[in-house]
Amino acid sequence: MAQKAIVVGASGYTGAELAKILTRHPEFELTGLYVSTNSQDADKPISALYPQLRTICDLPLQPLPEDLTEIAQNADLAFFGTAHEVSHNLVPIFLKNGCKAFDLSGAFRVNNVDFYTEYYGFTHQYPELLEKAVYGLAEWNHEKIAQTDLVAVAGCYPTVSQLSLKPLIENDLLDLNQLPVINAVSGVSGAGRKASLTSSFCEVSLNAYGVFNHRHQPEIAVHLGAEVIFTPHLGNFKRGILATITAKLKAGVTDEQIRAAYRQYYAGRPLVRVYEQGLPSIKAVEFTPYCDIGFATKNGHIIVVGAEDNLLKGAAAQAVQCANIRYGFNEVLGLI
Ligand SMILES: NC(=O)C1=CN([C@@H]2O[C@H](COP(=O)(O)OP(=O)(O)OC[C@H]3O[C@@H](n4cnc5c(N)ncnc54)[C@H](OP(=O)(O)O)[C@@H]3O)[C@@H](O)[C@H]2O)C=CC1
Numbered sequence: 001m002a003q004k005a006i007v008v009g010a011s012g013y014t015g016a017e018l019a020k021i022l023t024r025h026p027e028f029e030l031t032g033l034y035v036s037t038n039s040q041d042a043d044k045p046i047s048a049l050y051p052q053l054r055t056i057c058d059l060p061l062q063p064l065p066e067d068l069t070e071i072a073q074n075a076d077l078a079f080f081g082t083a084h085e086v087s088h089n090l091v092p093i094f095l096k097n098g099c100k101a102f103d104l105s106g107a108f109r110v111n112n113v114d115f116y117t118e119y120y121g122f123t124h125q126y127p128e129l130l131e132k133a134v135y136g137l138a139e140w141n142h143e144k145i146a147q148t149d150l151v152a153v154a155g156c157y158p159t160v161s162q163l164s165l166k167p168l169i170e171n172d173l174l175d176l177n178q179l180p181v182i183n184a185v186s187g188v189s190g191a192g193r194k195a196s197l198t199s200s201f202c203e204v205s206l207n208a209y210g211v212f213n214h215r216h217q218p219e220i221a222v223h224l225g226a227e228v229i230f231t232p233h234l235g236n237f238k239r240g241i242l243a244t245i246t247a248k249l250k251a252g253v254t255d256e257q258i259r260a261a262y263r264q265y266y267a268g269r270p271l272v273r274v275y276e277q278g279l280p281s282i283k284a285v286e287f288t289p290y291c292d293i294g295f296a297t298k299n300g301h302i303i304v305v306g307a308e309d310n311l312l313k314g315a316a317a318q319a320v321q322c323a324n325i326r327y328g329f330n331e332v333l334g335l336i
């Protein structure tokens with residue numbers, strides 16, 4: 001029998017991607033799409049907002065009622081494409097009612113309440129859930145994801161950054177006395193659907209932001225187990241992230257050792273594609289669930305280039321990948 005899945009925050013960019021994936025998923029049955037109680041989109045079919053979904057998914061965007069018990073008890077699993085603080089408030093209620101939670105926000109990614117005060121601007125009320133939550137970087141936390149009821153899906157920049165760097169760090173190939181430098185450019189959908197001046201058409205060009213204080217720097221450092229310098233950029237395109245990462249290699253490390261490290265970790269992981277030659281671009285990954293990785297070396301340094309679709313491998317597709325792992329399905333089910 002199919003598992004009943006719902007999406008909370010379904011009118012947003014990641015929510016709509018989840019709706020699309022889950023509609024076609026052979027083992028999850030999409031039984032409900034939800035928005036906030038007073039949403040201006042309440043009761044509209046999702047296809048009224050996303051015309052590509054016409055006839056594919058015309059389910060209504062239902063406003064969440066005050067009492068969530070019935071919704072939570074009737075679903076086997078819930079995906080949260082909601083803002084961090086909204087997820088922080090909703091996820092515990094669903095878990096309490098026996099519903100597995102796959103949260104796309106940052107609300108449960110780092111097991112440190114002070115991190116939330118400093119970087120997210122709210123006081124975290126659930127240290128016991130931070131303890132239990134499993135970080136949803138699917139290729140790296142397979143075994144733990146398979147056993148948890150709360151997956152904190154990795155952030156968009158952290159996914160591509162860590163997938164690119166982790167094999168090198170795990171195999172001790174980098175000289176970490178020189179911090180790896182991650183420069184990443186994101187499409188505007190990374191900022192979500194709600195209009196804002198910074199994401200409006202005439203304002204967007206190409207600029208760095210969050211310099212030395214973006215919340216993804218500590219998220220990356222904690223889960224990578226190594227400090228990094230991380231600078232995000234906003235680019236004038238809709239979707240995708242390209243991360244260009246510069247690091248120092250340990251003395252004597254060869255290209256073959258680097259290739260072997262990537263092979264060792266990703267050979268059986270179909271959603272990470274490591275290039276034998278050349279470097280990835282956003283064009284190679286947009287509208288796909290893949291993270292593509294390529295590298296070049298010179299004079300003891302490596303430049304790794306990672307690319308992903310922020311809404312898919314950076315969010316919705318990775319969330320479904322984690323749910324597939326949780327239920328013991330093939331991790332790419334419904335994704336490729
Ligand atoms: N965009 C991206 O590339 C990525 C986003 N994420 C994370 O995923 C989450 C969603 O992002 P994104 O899809 O971009 O966000 P959007 O702003 O596009 O969508 C947010 C959704 O949440 C709904 N919502 C707002 N308040 C509530 C509430 N109180 N209860 C229920 N639903 C509510 C909104 O609808 P309404 O206001 O009408 O109720 C909307 O459907 C965020 O935490 C984000 O950080 C993670 C990785 C990548």
Ligand SMILES: CC(=O)N[C@@H](CCC(=O)OP(=O)(O)O)C(=O)O
Pocket residue numbers: 104105106154155156157186187188189190191192232234
């Ligand atoms: C372009 C842009 O604004 N991107 C967002 C990151 C995307 C996101 O939603 O962050 P999580 O992956 O942590 O959920 C930002 O920098 O805040």
